[in-house]
Every structure is written in structure tokens, then in C-alpha cells.
Amino acid sequence: MSKSKLKVGAVGTGSMFKGVHLPAWLLNSDVELVALCDTNIEVAQKIADEQGISDVYEDYRDMLARDDLDIINICTPNLYHSEVAVAALQSGKHVFCEKPDAVSAEEAVKMAEAAKESGKVLMVMRNNRFRSVAQFLKAYVEKGHMGESYTGRCGWIRRRGIPGKGGWFTTKELSGGGPLIDLGVHMIDLAVWFMGNPKPVAVSGAVYTKFAETELSDSEHSEFGSKNAEGIFDVEDLATGFIRFANGATLQIEFSWASNIEQETQFVELRGTKAGFSLNNEELKLFTEIEGTLCNIQPQISRKGNGHGDNIHHFVDVVMGRQEPIFKPEHGVDMIKILSAIYESAKLGKEIQLT
Incomplete structure (x- = not known):
């Protein structure tokens, strides 16, 4: 080139x-x-x-x-x-x-x-795939230290953090949904990536809108988007769900813009046959066995941005032919299938099979 x-x-x-x-x-x-x-x-x-x-x-x-x-x-x-x-x-x-x-x-x-x-x-x-802690965890998993990663949970829950209330974020026609599609992409992608990108086969979920009238905010993330006092709020403010994968693995999920919790939390947890981990607001803990003894390990990993810039630089390297893509379009198809099916499950009140 x-x-x-x-x-x-x-x-x-x-x-x-x-x-x-x-x-x-x-x-x-x-x-x-x-x-x-x-x-x-x-x-x-x-x-x-x-x-x-x-x-x-x-x-x-x-x-x-x-x-x-x-x-x-x-x-x-x-x-x-x-x-x-x-x-x-x-x-x-x-x-x-x-x-x-x-x-x-x-x-x-x-x-x-x-x-x-x-x-x-x-x-x-x-971008979360490019955070230092995520890169460490991906290498840890791929070297077999987790064994079989068979179940886990992930989420991003806010106490009060509705972005651009009344603007496109809270208008379903423009956004496609609330925190599930806004925040779910981040943490579900991270969990599924750590699990080796298994194919989703079924989901069930529920969504709630309980804080459409609130004006309170304790999250810096609520500053995204333009607010409109006369605008629309026809999306959920909390979503929960359960995903089944073709290899038998499962994943629990929870995402909210507003709910009565202690504090805003981003988390991914996975359980494997050799080890497990908890990644909570950038704090990583590993749970394993060493020489017949149960051990908790807390790696000391320096925080380095939020990964957005590194993701864009990686894209440029792929275009230039210097790297293989860490993300492929089929990952996106699987992601949107999951999110769409959770909304459908919430609407119908039953598990949805993915095709």
C-alpha cells in the first residue's frame, strides 16, 4: 500500500x-x-x-x-x-x-x-477489548489457566445515569433501546470474547422502565447526548437476561441507566474448571488452586485509558495490512441477535431461540 x-x-x-x-x-x-x-x-x-x-x-x-x-x-x-x-x-x-x-x-x-x-x-x-486488564485476561484464558469457561455474569449498572434524556438515546426509533443496547454491547462482548466467542442459541430477558421522570444524575456518562425536556422516553432503564450458547455455556446479564443500587458498577465474572475471575470497575481478582490450596490472586495491572484510541489505531493497522482484526463482522451479528432476542423475550415473556 x-x-x-x-x-x-x-x-x-x-x-x-x-x-x-x-x-x-x-x-x-x-x-x-x-x-x-x-x-x-x-x-x-x-x-x-x-x-x-x-x-x-x-x-x-x-x-x-x-x-x-x-x-x-x-x-x-x-x-x-x-x-x-x-x-x-x-x-x-x-x-x-x-x-x-x-x-x-x-x-x-x-x-x-x-x-x-x-x-x-x-x-x-x-474498546473494552483493548484495555490493559482485558488484554491480560484474554492471554490468561487462551493459555488454558481457566480450563473450560462454562458460566458467568456481566453487567453495567448505574444508580442514576440516563444519557441525553429526551434526545435520541431515549427515543427507541433512533436508539433501538435503552441500557441493554447502549451498555450491553460493552460487557456482553467482553464476556463472550473471553469465553472464545461461542455461538448464542437462546436467550430470555425482562426489561423495566421505572425512572423516566427522574432528573437526578450521579454518573459522568449521563452527559453523553443532548437532552430535550420535551422529548421522548420510550426505552427501558433496566434490563436483565440469560444467554445460552451452543457449547453449553451460559451468561447472566444486567444493565441499567437507573436503579436503586449503591454505586455505578461495570463487571464481568467467569467461572472455569481451573480458575475463575471477577473484574469489577477495573479491579481484577483471580480465584484458583495452587499446590492443593485455594488461592486468591490480585494482579497489579496499570490502567491505561478506556481503549477507544487503541481500537481505532488497531483498525488503521488492519486496513494497512499490519494486523489481523480482533473484531469481525460476525461478532456484531451475534451481538445484535442476542440483544434483539432479549427485547423479544421481554415482550413475549418466554425464551427465544436464535437461528
Whole structure:
């Protein structure tokens, strides 16, 4: 590949793009951010003026018509992820998209098929895989120290942390759902990745909306998205569920934007035949046996960011042919199948079989 820089165009320039994606693109010496697009063109123009980016668009189709762009970065509301991704792939661009992959399994499949047909790289944000503690745990599992990882639990539960209340986050048509699709992607992906990406075969779940009227917040994450006092709140604020996999493994899940708990907690726990672990708010503990003695081990792992930048840099390395992708589109299809089926299970009150 030519040593010239890869040209990047970004679609969606809200808080997630500005706070997470933009710094990573600016730091990567292999790319040049040359175009921005947002339906609120003033927002895009402000960033363009600050960063010296000359081209700004209101319609992503006009951006995709350019033949000099190599990469499209997507940070739109969830509803538009698949639409923009498929169009970008079909126009010959690589795609890096903010999570979740899509708002339905059908749309996730369309994205995966477009990537396969185009031969271009499609990657969706899985930043937690790139955290130092996650990299350590993945190596620990792959070297056989856990034995068979057969069950576990994961979640991200907040006391009060509803993002962009009344905006697109809480509008089901635009977001696809509440904390299950917003936070579930992160922790379910991490747990399933540690388990070796087994195929999900069935799920059951329940969702609740109990805090739509609250104005309280104790979470920095509630600052994402634009609030709208006159807007819509038709998504859940808490979801619970249970996932079965083809290899017999199972996973319990819980995600909330608001619930009466002590404090906000992110967690993944797995039980294996040789060892288990608890990863709770970045604190890792291993539970195993050494020389016939039960042992608790607490590795000392330095914290290093939240993984977003490393995920984007990895994507660039994959596009440049320097690395194999840690995330593949089929992972995204399985993820959205799980989330969609949990919503369906909650609606019907029964376990849903995945096909």
C-alpha cells in the first residue's frame, strides 16, 4: 500500500465523536481527517474550523460520492449505523463505526454482507477489548489457566445515569433501546470474547422502565447526548437476561441507566474448571488452586485509558495490512441477535431461540 496517508471522512460529529474518535484520528500518523458530515452542519463546521478541516457536508451521500476517501467513521444515532455503513462499503470505503453495530439483526447482517462483498474492512467499536486488564485476561484464558469457561455474569449498572434524556438515546426509533443496547454491547462482548466467542442459541430477558421522570444524575456518562425536556422516553432503564450458547455455556446479564443500587458498577465474572475471575470497575481478582490450596490472586495491572484510541489505531493497522482484526463482522451479528432476542423475550415473556 502507498505510504501516503489514508483519508478519513466522519459522519456524525456529536459528543462521542468529539470526545473519543476525533482525538484518536488526530493522533494517528497514518491518517488524515479531511471531511466532516452532520445533519446539524453548524456543529460539524465548528469542529472543522477548530481543526483546519476544509470540507463539511450536511448529507453523507455527498461525502461518499468522493473517490479520494479511504475510511468512513460513523458516530450517528444508532438507527443510521447500518444505512451509512452499507452505503460506505458499497462505495469502496473502509468503515469504522461506533457501537452498537445496528438496531436489528437484519441490519447487522446487511453490514456484514456488504463488508464481505466489498472486500473492505468493517469494524465496530469494542474498546473494552483493548484495555490493559482485558488484554491480560484474554492471554490468561487462551493459555488454558481457566480450563473450560462454562458460566458467568456481566453487567453495567448505574444508580442514576440516563444519557441525553429526551434526545435520541431515549427515543427507541433512533436508539433501538435503552441500557441493554447502549451498555450491553460493552460487557456482553467482553464476556463472550473471553469465553472464545461461542455461538448464542437462546436467550430470555425482562426489561423495566421505572425512572423516566427522574432528573437526578450521579454518573459522568449521563452527559453523553443532548437532552430535550420535551422529548421522548420510550426505552427501558433496566434490563436483565440469560444467554445460552451452543457449547453449553451460559451468561447472566444486567444493565441499567437507573436503579436503586449503591454505586455505578461495570463487571464481568467467569467461572472455569481451573480458575475463575471477577473484574469489577477495573479491579481484577483471580480465584484458583495452587499446590492443593485455594488461592486468591490480585494482579497489579496499570490502567491505561478506556481503549477507544487503541481500537481505532488497531483498525488503521488492519486496513494497512499490519494486523489481523480482533473484531469481525460476525461478532456484531451475534451481538445484535442476542440483544434483539432479549427485547423479544421481554415482550413475549418466554425464551427465544436464535437461528
